[in-house]
Structure formats: C-alpha cells, structure tokens
Amino acid sequence: MLSADQKAFYDANGYLLITGFIGAEEAAQLRAEVHAIAARQGPTNATWSSVADQGTVLEHSHDVQFRSAAFTRLLVDPRLTGVFTSLIGPNVQLHHNKMFIKPPERGSPFPMHQDYGYFPHRGTSMTAVILHLDDAPNAKGCVRLYPGSHKLGPQEAIGQDHTVDPDRFPLDSALPIEAKAGDLLVFNYLTVHGSGLNVSEEPRTTWLAQVRDPEDEPISEQHQSRGQGMMLAGIDPRTVPFQFAWQSTA
Template sequence: MIGAKEAQFYQENGYLLVKGVFNKEEIENMRAGVENIVQRAAAAKMVDNHAWQGDYLPPDELKKLVLKGFHDVHYHDASFTRAMVHPNMVAVLTQLIGPNVQIHHSKMLVKPPENGAAFPMHQDYPYFPHDKNTMLAASVHLDDTNEENGCLHVIPGTHKQGPLPHVGKHYLDHKEYPIASGVACEAEAGDVLFFNYLTIHGSGPNRSERTRRNVLYEYKAADDMPTEKVHINWGSGLMVAGENPNFQQAQPKFTLSGD
C-alpha cells in the first residue's frame, strides 16, 4: 500500500493519509455495523454523549453538540474485526511500526449533521502512555470528510515534542492550539489517516447536512509496554502482524471477581 517515501513522510511528520485502503463493499458493511451498534446501544439504554466540555466554546453552544462514541467495536460487529486485520491495514502498519504489531483498542465516532461536536486539539498519549511511543491511531473514514463536516486536523512534526501538558488530561489550551492551526486532512470514504499518538490533532464541528462516521484503531509495536495501567481490556495485545517477543506477557493480566 505504501513505499519507503510514504513511511519516511510519516516518521518526519507524525501522520500519513493512505487512499483507498477499503473498498465500497467493506465500507458499506462497516456503516451497517455502526448503525446496528447505535440501535443496540439505544435499546440497552447505554447511549452516551461523548462531546467534550470546556471553555473552547460558549456554554450555550456546547449544550447543542452531540458525539456518539463506543469503544471496542470489534467486540460488537465482525466487520470491524475484519477491518482491524485487513491485509491493506497490515501492509501499512508493518511499514510504520515494524514487523510485530498489536491492537490496543478500537472505537467508533459519529458526528451527526449540523451539531456534531468538535474535538479540541490534543495528544492521545495521556490516555494510554507507553514506553517506546510506537502507538498510532488509524482513523478509517466511512464517509467523505472535509472541513464542513469536521475532518481531522493534525499539526505536522509535533510527535517529536514529546508529551505536552493537557487541560484535565483531555485537551490542549485551545488558545495556544486552535483547530485551525492544524493541517486539514480531507479524505474520502475508504481512506485511512494514520497518526502517532503524540501528534497533536483535533477536528472541528460538523456543520454540514451529512453524517461523519469514523472507526479508530490504536496499534503499537509488540515490545512497546505501557508505563501506566490504563485503558487495558481483554482484546488488548491481539497480534495483528508478526509475533510477540514477550512470551510471558502475551496477555493482559486480569483479576476475575464474582460480580
């Protein structure tokens, strides 16, 4: 899917947009998966609004914003499991991370028309810090995205700055890092934006009449260990490519309770 030139671009800039990773049929299957998850979550009364709060917008505007998000979607629909280990994804991941690649987690984000919430600029690092910082996000676009419907913005090269102080662990100072300061990564359905978890990124609100749906996978090198016990689940550590060099750490350690 990519060559040495694209891999070098990622290493220098901390992000890479790869076109046409998934075909139309695969995208349709994932769109159906998103809809099914939303409906099942509503039936289970487990629908939460993930719109971020803060001072980056006036309070009356914040109340209007909606963002539907669900973690670990590969537990809910097989289309996301297939996408997670898709040969095209693996071909890119092994170029950007190395031969031994693990999944950390997955999630989906749905920005509805006209009031889909923004994501202020931030790094993903505070949520799940790791030793070698190989962690990257692969944002799968299920819809065409541009600035009108809240495409992702990234600030090239910021992965080289290391971890930065965040407001309440969630986002950076919006006055110092406005969304407009990033490069707009407009994409088509089927494209995937890869970016390091230290790369500053965010997205504007969806002001269009179109839904913006993304599925996000976080991957890392198999020998990149967490520095804090955060955001670990049963599926974390599943091998996507290569082998696990840490035989005794092949699975997360859990304690079962009787609840």
C-alpha cells in the same frame, strides 16, 4: 505495505493520508455496520467535558469487534496490518478500537490533544488509524492536525480531557485533513490533532484503531479495553508465564 516515499512522509510529518484504502462499496457496508451498532445500543454521547456546554452530540462505541464480526476481520486484514508493520515492525498488538458518528448539524468537536496524554508509553510505537466510512470535508468536522508536532515530544496535558495549550496549538490554525469514504488516516500518538464541529446536513462516520509494538510497554495502566493485547501481526516476544484470564490482576 507502504512505499519508501510514504514512510518518509510519515516520519517527517507524523501522519499519512492513504486515499482509496478501501473501495466505496466496502466503506458503505462498514458504515451501515456502524450505524446498526448505534441503533442497537441506543443513544450515547462521548462529547468531551471541556466542550460539553455547546449542546453537541458524539455517538460512539468501544471494542467494536465484540459487536460486529466485520470489524474483527478488519483488525487482521492484511491491507491494514501491512500499514502497521511498515511503520512499527513485524509485531503489532491491539490497544483499542472504537467507532464515532458525528450527527448532522451538531456533531461534537475534539479539542486539540495528543493521544499520549491518555495512554503514555515508554516508546513511540503507538499508532492510530482512522478509516473514513463516509466523506469528511471540513464542514463535517474533519480531523485537523499539526504536521511535525510528533517531534516535539509529549506536551503538557491540560484538564480532564488532556488537551494541549490552545494558544500554542489553536484548532483553527491546524491543517484540515479532508477525506473521502474509504480513505485511511494514519498518525502517531504524539501528533497534535483534533477536529471541528459537524455543521453539515450529513453525519460523519469513522472507525479508529490504536496499535503498538508489544515490547513498547505503558508507563501506567489506563484506558483498558476488551481485546487489548490481541496480536494482529507477528508475535508477542516477551517472556510471560501463563495464567488464566480470571487470575490476572492487571
């Protein structure tokens, strides 16, 4: 569980970096799992369209718990669910999770954006965590964000990548969140964030999960994923009639 000081910092700034969330050995094991998944699935490139002309690469996979049981266990690890329940309450529902590898020397950037643009909800419970599985200094294209920007509410989403106004939120002026292997970055989906190029000689490897309060319903059904709706802590208190998965039209 987070301390009162940690929660106060998060409420004020829209993010929190928890150093040493997992140990170096555990981070190395999860890193190996991510790179093994990447090797099994073959080349991918999740580079956003707005920066696709730079010749960079971003390896990724969604729904990682369907590829490695290590991430199934991680989703319900009490260390992680304790962070979530501290911030959004006792009921925590999975929205999606994914892995990223920014390759050496040409790992793609993420332009500045709010996650709200991809999956808007009626409330603000949607919370992301990025678990760093190797070191993420600025040269590797670490996350950059604008502290307190979650208080501005939803910003106009520009183009297919749902970016924010680059003149108002330039990447170079955002706060770099340099991290070590095992550190956990937590942020609200209204916090403006992005990341730079990996120009180092080593990959940057991360795992990301997005969760919500099950009663915080989406404005529109988009960004669907396998396993979405899985309860990681507590219950889904809504009254919903039972139906088989193949009967659902959602």
